[in-house]
Structures are given as C-alpha cells and as structure tokens.
Amino acid sequence: MAEVVFFIAAIGAIAGALGTVALRNPFYSVLSLVCHLLALAALFLLLRAEFVAAAQVVVYAGAVMVLYVFVAAYVVGGDEPLGGTPGPGLRGVSVLFAGALLVVLCIATLGSGLSALGQEGAGFFPAFGSPKEIGRLLLTKFLLPFEVASFLLLVAAVGSVMLARRRSGLESAEAISVGDLFATIEPGDRTGTLTGAPAGTQLEAQEPVQK
Amino acid sequence: MSMEWYLVVSAFVFCIGAGGILVRRNPLVILLCLELMLNAANLALVTFARAHGNQDGQIFAIIVMVVAACEVTIGLGLIVALYRRRLPIDVDELRELQG
Numbered sequence: 001m002a003e004v005v006f007f008i009a010a011i012g013a014i015a016g017a018l019g020t021v022a023l024r025n026p027f028y029s030v031l032s033l034v035c036h037l038l039a040l041a042a043l044f045l046l047l048r049a050e051f052v053a054a055a056q057v058v059v060y061a062g063a064v065m066v067l068y069v070f071v072a073a074y075v076v077g078g079d080e081p082l083g084g085t086p087g088p089g090l091r092g093v094s095v096l097f098a099g100a101l102l103v104v105l106c107i108a109t110l111g112s113g114l115s116a117l118g119q120e121g122a123g124f125f126p127a128f129g130s131p132k133e134i135g136r137l138l139l140t141k142f143l144l145p146f147e148v149a150s151f152l153l154l155v156a157a158v159g160s161v162m163l164a165r166r167r168s169g170l171e172s173a174e175a176i177s178v179g180d181l182f183a184t185i186e187p188g189d190r191t192g193t194l195t196g197a198p199a200g201t202q203l204e205a206q207e208p209v210q211k
Numbered sequence: 212m213s214m215e216w217y218l219v220v221s222a223f224v225f226c227i228g229a230g231g232i233l234v235r236r237n238p239l240v241i242l243l244c245l246e247l248m249l250n251a252a253n254l255a256l257v258t259f260a261r262a263h264g265n266q267d268g269q270i271f272a273i274i275v276m277v278v279a280a281c282e283v284t285i286g287l288g289l290i291v292a293l294y295r296r297r298l299p300i301d302v303d304e305l306r307e308l309q310g
Contacts, residue, residue: 006212010220017224017247021231026239033243036224040250043217047261049269052253055276064246064283071287072239075294091234098230105222109255110215114262117214122264129260129269142270149277156281160288166295 006046012039026076030068037061048124051134217258225251236301238293242286249279 016036020029037060044053109117116122127133138146228247235241253272260268293300 002212006216010216013220014223014227017227020240020243020247021227021234026237026243029240029243033246036247037250040254043220043254044257046212047217047257049257049260049272052257052269052272055273056253059276059280060250064280067283067287068239068243071290075239075290075300094230094233097233098226101229102222102226105225106219109218109222116262117218119213119262121214121261124261124264128264129266133266134269134273137266137270138273141267145270145274149274152281153277156284160284163285163288164291164295 002046005042009039009042009046012036013043026072027069030065030072033068034061034065037065047121047129049129051129051131054131214258214262218255221251221254221258223251224248224254236303238286238290238300238302241302242283242290245282245286246279249275 013036016032016034016039019032020036023029023032037056041053041056041061044050044056225248228244228251231244231247232241235244253275256268256272256275260266260272290300293305298305
C-alpha cells in the first residue's frame, strides 16, 4: 500500500515540477506548483512527518501560493508578453546542466554507502513528527532558531512593504496638496471638525509654511 | 519503501528546478523554480530525519519553509516594484543596475 501511494505521489511531484517549468503562462505554473506541493505533502506523510505535511499544505499551498496568484494576476495583466523563450543554445546548455546535476546527485546519495538509506528507516516512537513533538522541540532545543525565524519574517514583511510601496511623494503634491494639511491648523478658527475648515492652501498662495 | 527512492525523487525535483531557473526568463517563474529547489531540499531533510529516527531534520525543514516564505515576500515585492516603474518583467532586460 505504501509503495502505491509513494509512486503516485512521486509521479505527481515530478509532473508538477515539470509543469511549473514548462508551462508558458505563469498563472498555470503557479497552479502546477500547487499540485507539486500537495504531492510532496503526501510524501511527507509517508515519511512520518505529520506536522511538516500539514504546514506544507496550509502555509505553502494555502498562503504563499495565494500571494503568487495575486502577483501573477497583477503583473500579467499588462500589455507586454512575459518571458519569451531563450535561444536554443542556452536551452541546450541548461538541460545538459540539469542532467549532469541529476547524475551527480544520484551518485552522491545512492553511492554514499550509508547503511541507513538502504532500509525502511530507523525505528520510531508513535508520536514521531507529531505537532506535540515538533512544538516541544521548537520551544526547548531549537528555541533560538525559532525566535530568529520569527524576527526574519518580521524583517521580510517590513522590507517587502518598503519595496513595493508607491514612490510618488512629489508627483502627488497636486493630488493631495500639502497645503490642505496646514490649512486646518490655523489657530483662529478651530471649530472642532476638520471638514468645515477653509480649504485655502498656503503653498499655492506662495506664503511661507508655518508649522 | 527504501529511503533511496525518496532521495531520487528529491534529486529529480531539484534538477528540474535548477534547469528551470536557467531556461525561464520571467522572474515570477524563476521564483517558482526556486521554490521547487527548496522543496526538494526539504524532502531530502525529512527523508534523512526518517532514516535516522531523529526529528531534528523536520525542524530544519520547517525553518527552510520560513526562509522560503521570506524570500517569496521579498521577491514578489521586487516584481511589483518593477511593474510599478514600468520596467520590463524579464531578467535578460534587467542586466544593468542603473537605479
């Protein structure tokens, strides 16, 4: 039974990977990668990694792929076609490189002579890979990597917002008119509501700005 | 199932991802291929964790997932910034760092 599930999941994973690379439309590539991730989650379940499989489905196939789908829909909506095909020379060299890398990796893993790899795997206790065990490890033995990872996520979130924000501070001066911000702070007529304030702008009247 | 089968699948997926990074020119697809390579590494880590009966490899795989999520966030932010500035979404056209 495990063999059947393994071969189905392995074929699904490799087919999903091939589809990610080969499909022309980036949107279909993302969907193919979702299939690949689900097949990989099945492989993780076969390897007794329940929590990793659940995180794979929920975080990767759920959250990260939605981000990809949004960006693909946002960017592909433009006029210009995305990512044409490279020349035949580059493609041939790339395929050759990938094949050579596959040979090297297979020699490195299968020819390593590690006795643990030829068998079904070491013995394990019933809670192996369960959320309880992973949580216990993350909060005891691997507490520092856990905290560093959370800090890394924070840095990445702030950095992406800084990267993708609108850089239009000077251009939008006509649209928002900085003077409107100052106009409501005149000490004379503070009525309590900002909407009723006069909309005169000091910048447009060439007056020095008062803070 | 012998553990070697899982490692062969991992090697296949890693090579497909590496070839895809070289072949494709759309940065979005290049990020997807990077995900493929990271997932192949994850599969190898979990396989070794199972082979040795030790859960540390699974923790490593989870940390790799976190780093992959960060990389995706930054990469997609870069792509959106490129698109906002009307630059071509093509890594061959973006060879020069000219601000």
